[in-house]
Amino acid sequence: DLEQGLRVAMSGEGELSMRYQPIFDANTLRPLGLEVLLRWQNEAGEWISPAEFVPVAEESGMIVQLGAWQMEEVISQLATWDAEGLEVGYLSVNVSAVQLARDDIAGRLLHLLARYHISTDRIVVEITETTLMSKAPLVKSNLAALEAAGVCVSIDDFGTGYSSLSYLKELQADYLKIDRSFVVGIGKNRSDEEIINAMLALARSLQMRVVAEGVDDASQLRFLQNAGCDLIQGYLLSRPLTNLDAAQLFDRAR
Ligand code: G
Ligand code: G
Ligand code: MN
Ligand code: NA
Numbered sequence: 001d002l003e004q005g006l007r008v009a010m011s012g013e014g015e016l017s018m019r020y021q022p023i024f025d026a027n028t029l030r031p032l033g034l035e036v037l038l039r040w041q042n043e044a045g046e047w048i049s050p051a052e053f054v055p056v057a058e059e060s061g062m063i064v065q066l067g068a069w070q071m072e073e074v075i076s077q078l079a080t081w082d083a084e085g086l087e088v089g090y091l092s093v094n095v096s097a098v099q100l101a102r103d104d105i106a107g108r109l110l111h112l113l114a115r116y117h118i119s120t121d122r123i124v125v126e127i128t129e130t131t132l133m134s135k136a137p138l139v140k141s142n143l144a145a146l147e148a149a150g151v152c153v154s155i156d157d158f159g160t161g162y163s164s165l166s167y168l169k170e171l172q173a174d175y176l177k178i179d180r181s182f183v184v185g186i187g188k189n190r191s192d193e194e195i196i197n198a199m200l201a202l203a204r205s206l207q208m209r210v211v212a213e214g215v216d217d218a219s220q221l222r223f224l225q226n227a228g229c230d231l232i233q234g235y236l237l238s239r240p241l242t243n244l245d246a247a248q249l250f251d252r253a254r
Contacts, residue, residue, distance in 0.1 A: 035233065087254070129158065155176050155177060215235075
């Protein structure tokens with residue numbers, strides 16, 4: 001089954017890999033950073049979505065080992081890019097609530113950043129609204145330690161969970177990501193457009209920068225630029241890339 005397959009993938013080499021989706025300045029359209037997205041191609045050659053295997057990894061607790069492995073991989077990748085003189089900006093990494101609740105992820109990350117001489121503000125930790133509201137002591141202490149060290153925090157899939165606005169000011173997150181489900185409504189659904197405007201106003205008043213996700217056509221981009229959105233991510237500007245293609249994109253943008 002999936003759990004057993006994932007166990008095999010984690011013990012071996014090559015089945016698990018990372019893709020990097022660029023995040024662009026909404027106005028200049030220069031790439032400013034990369035979101036790290038996990039990919040799994042199993043022994044049979046099938047691609048299994050993280051939407052499918054991350055929950056399995058969470059339920060089994062494997063996410064702790066998986067997340068720790070991934071963190072090491074991406075920090076060393078960032079150090080390699082730095083050594084090559086490539087300015088890829090920041091890396092935005094999805095971190096599961098289970099990882100935050102069961103692992104000293106803050107200590108682990110800060111240790112890696114020190115070892116590879118990378119400044120803390122070049123890492124963005126993406127969490128969901130549910131994570132933000134967690135009362136688990138380790139979740140709270142991890143987030144506080146990350147924040148205190150200058151690691152950035154981003155609220156992913158914003159507007160799709162049980163948002164409690166009071167938690168937004170408690171954490172002082174740096175970024176808010178407007179979920180794709182609102183972006184698809186641009187030009188089609190007046191209430192999606194109004195919700196996006198309200199999210200932008202809220203973020204502005206809390207001094208958060210806003211990333212719109214899943215932007216896949218030019219009219220969506222135009223709407224978001226006019227509405228004052230800061231950052232754009234989506235297939236219109238770039239799909240998730242291999243490390244080599246991501247490096248090329250930033251090389252060209254120099
Ligand atoms: O990349 P894709 O659109 O297939 O991702 C599907 C879902 O899996 C998204 O919700 C995304 O946040 C999540 N996801 C992708 N990569 C990672 C990862 O490295 N870690 C965690 N925890 N979730 C991820
Ligand atoms: O939950 P999270 O926001 O981390 O999920 C990000 C996922 O969204 C990535 O797996 C990525 O493949 C997917 N994605 C990114 N841009 C687009 C887009 O423009 N259209 C669609 N359909 N999916 C996108
Ligand atoms: Mn994300
Ligand atoms: Na999202």
